[in-house]
Amino acid sequence: MTIRLPRSAPESQGISSNAVSRFLQAIAENDIELHSLMLVRHGQVVAEGWWAPYAAPLKHKMFSLSKSFTSSAVGFAVTEGLLSPDDKVLSFFPEDVPNDPSPHLEAMRVRHLLTMATGHTADTIDPMKMTPDGNWAAEFLRLPVDKAPGTHFLYNTGATYMLSAILRKATGQNLLDYLRPRLLEPLGIEGATWETCPRGIAIGGYGLSITTEDIAKFGQLYLNKGLWGERRILPENWIEEATSKQIANGDEGESDWAQGYGYQFWRCRHGVYRGDGAFGQFCIVMPQQDAVLAITSGTNDMQGVLNRVWEHLLPAMRPGAAAEDPQAYAELNAQLKGLKLEPPERTPSSPRERSLPAETYRLEENERTWKALAIRFEKDEAVLTFQEESEIHELRCGRESWAEGTSKLLEGTDSRLAAAFTWENPDRLLLTLRFIETPFCITAAVDFEDDEVRFSYRINVGFGGQEAPPIRGRLR
Missing domain, CATH: 3.40.710.10 (DD-peptidase/beta-lactamase superfamily)
Structure with missing residues (x-):
């Protein structure tokens, strides 16, 4: 049975909307990711x-x-x-x-x-x-x-x-x-x-x-x-x-x-x-x-x-009710409803999207045990395919917007994912992968040069090193 806690305006319970707004602002100013x-x-x-x-x-x-x-x-x-x-x-x-x-x-x-x-x-x-x-x-x-x-x-x-x-x-x-x-x-x-x-x-x-x-x-x-x-x-x-x-x-x-x-x-x-x-x-x-x-x-x-x-x-937090402040309450509600973590925006497209070959990049030996990487571009998505020994992972990233789906890339089991891409320059593809039922976010860069590719990534938080060794590959 679904049970929800009752809702109320902050002032009715003795706390000002402005105080909550200041807390949210302080979190943002200190780059703390809630x-x-x-x-x-x-x-x-x-x-x-x-x-x-x-x-x-x-x-x-x-x-x-x-x-x-x-x-x-x-x-x-x-x-x-x-x-x-x-x-x-x-x-x-x-x-x-x-x-x-x-x-x-x-x-x-x-x-x-x-x-x-x-x-x-x-x-x-x-x-x-x-x-x-x-x-x-x-x-x-x-x-x-x-x-x-x-x-x-x-x-x-x-x-x-x-x-x-x-x-x-x-x-x-x-x-x-x-x-x-x-x-x-x-x-x-x-x-x-x-x-x-x-x-x-x-x-x-x-x-x-x-x-x-x-x-x-x-x-x-x-x-x-x-x-x-x-x-x-x-x-x-x-x-x-x-x-x-x-x-x-x-x-x-x-x-x-x-x-x-x-x-x-x-x-x-x-x-x-x-x-x-x-x-x-x-x-x-x-x-x-x-x-x-x-x-x-x-x-x-x-x-x-x-x-x-x-x-x-x-x-x-005061013992009794605070004075009503409809404007502050409305502003707080707008602030709360507008909370978001935006995907990076650099350049939405690159000539590479048209010129990238359809072949697959064979990857050098790596700790993720990925064997090959293929990339293709659709109207509003970049689709990356990672091939392991016995499994293939397809990753869909929205063009400077979140595309939601699931992926086993993080822990080997299906995890909800919001993913986006942008271009830092014509030869560098940037990916942001948010595993939205966990604290984890992976940011990755794919660098293209002639028939070679270099894939590098880091994770936002972790118990060990947060930056992984780059993985290189070459067209088959």
Whole structure:
């Protein structure tokens, strides 16, 4: 069942339209790429917007904001008596216990997974993903635990996976199936997906995809201390524990990553807490202001996003209604409806479009395993065909406008794509590929010279290098 939060003018809920406009302007002036936002005050959506080609119906990858949903699933299981935060981690995996477990491993409890205080000194997720048999839990238990659990904070995505694996053991269900009747259906969260490990267990620490309004509803549930309307979803004491500082993670200075950590929730300055994910996926809960802010984005400047929230939105929230300002409200609505990320515009066409041969370029060996590239031009589109060993990918790019479709180029599975092209000069084709259910955008250049081609590209955000080695090719 589709459930939408109620809507209201900002002034009716004690915040000026001008404050929201200033926030949007500050984001633009600092070149921070947001994809969506939804601001909720007193349970009413007072501002919402999507930067086209991103759109309200589209899900977006949450990355580590997924962790807060995993924490909620643990809360349900604790409430139902299926597990306890004080249960030993090893007790759930008798078949995977190492031959000689260390005292630190034996001392590790579920609460240490929740608080990122497992005692590891490096995130465990990469070695877990590399294990040949796909048994991530067994690999987690094999890795050294250098410190006593509970004494040392280390952000550890592998720990959240272990929560998901424990939930599978305790409930007999995968994480998404377990959450569906308890959390997702009551809140009207539809179509959620969650990536799994090779053994079919939800990854827990990342992999959830939901919409912006779904984030806002989740935050509103926590703001209401577990109540959804008149219905009790999660116990208030669990919400309090999960969002309180359970362990120190820094000096509590100017960084919002140093204010303490709860059960897969971050503490912030100003009495705020949040769930967040890489590249700017936010569920920001402001209890003192009775407000929630949901954001999706594709930025490396996550602190910059929070700084603008504290600077422009937080101080603008007043206890009572603000004076009506129809002009400011109309201007804000126009601003929100006009949000967009434009494709580059240089030169819309080139003589190359008529002179390019119909043959295919054979590509040199490359990390993408592309074997060949063909390009043709139609009236309003450039059509690129990438040939792999056993698969062909066709990519349609609009002429200085977005052409929407799907592509497997990003992760090997169909992803929604908005793509555009322009010409930087007669011999250089520029491509912009926005994978609009993710933070990722690829910008590419195709350089033509005689019978050769050079394909180079970079990605806007990433965990490793963002620029790929160029790929060269020659006409067959």
